[in-house]
Amino acid sequence: MTDTVLDRFLRYVVIDTQSDPASDTQPSTEKQKDLGRVLVAELLALGLSDAHLDEHGNVYATIPSNTDRQVPVICFCSHMDTAPDFTGTNVKPQMVRNYQGGDITLTGDTSQVIRVASHPQLNNQIGNDIVTTDGTTLLGADDKAGVAEIMTAAAHLMANPQIKHGTIKILFTTDEEIGRGADKVDLAKLGARFAYTLDGSTVGEIENETFSADGVVIEITGVAMHPGYAKGKMENAIKAVSDIVARLPRDIAPETTEGREGFIHPVDMSGSMDSAKLQLIVRDFTEAGLKEKEDLLEKITREVMATYPDSSHTFTVKHQYRNMRQVLDRHPEIMDNLEEAVRRVGLEPVRHSIRGGTDGSRLSFMGLPCPNIYTGGHAYHSPLEWVSVQDMEKAVETIVALVKVWEERAA
């Protein structure tokens, strides 16, 4: 067993850990435990003597404190599963050593090309060693880059006891890609005060914000009758629901927004003449913005339904998740210490907003405040996924710097 971050990464990505949204079990696929067992064995070999896999496939381990200072217990967390969007079976990682610029054609399927035009981050990788797929699978840098980085940082801390740190917890989860990663995490057992997920992308980018998210269900009951005798009486629910969709503002949609802009997005529609159902998701970074969009959606619904006077409808808002910044802003030291660590490894920290949810946002609201750190990976959930060795090394250095900052700043 060797212990560079690249060696670890290459060992982990060939283990198929795809999760399955159609499964009711946790983990959703037993094969996720294959990687969990490897990680436990490696953690035990490093001297993390409590490392274990639980029945849900989560891996827990502790690096004991080696300082007299009262340092809060910090956890580093990554997910072991890969996305259901693209196959993760028979991953054959390819190395582009000393990258000199230009597009990268993948060798197993030459129609798959990582083009500089659509991956401008490649411009920052000249001279670096880049890992890609062969074009037939995803790579699984999301999030095995994070796993390899945490493992390598753990090995480094265990081998260098002169680096002072508090108690550090390690957590590897399953089923993050299907939105259930935090469900079976035992926070009492974990015993951490704060956590960081290693599940971001470009080095330097740290994430303390996610969307706030609600779902909306609109159900319509129309007036059904024989179409030959319907004049002045029929109210077709299919037409009512279609009118609502047609009136959704074009400029408040996923396809027309970016950055910190929110949206209203229809995700499912079904119906017949007598009844129809429309499901939407609403996203924004602020509570006020979320409410504003829901009010607008309700107004559109009422206006449309006013033109179907004998039909009825219900409008139901379902809470999904909230921007983790609400929690993180109560503990500014979490981001302050992280920014200091990012600067110490020679990068300029950039605060970035996640246009989605994360395990970290779930954990934050479960009581474990948890922003997200870069892993160096790019083009997640696709055969064009890539990561550079040098960026993974930066992420490892960042973890080590961060535990030092927490120790130095403790009482």
Ligand SMILES: [Zn+2]
């Ligand atoms: Zn991920």
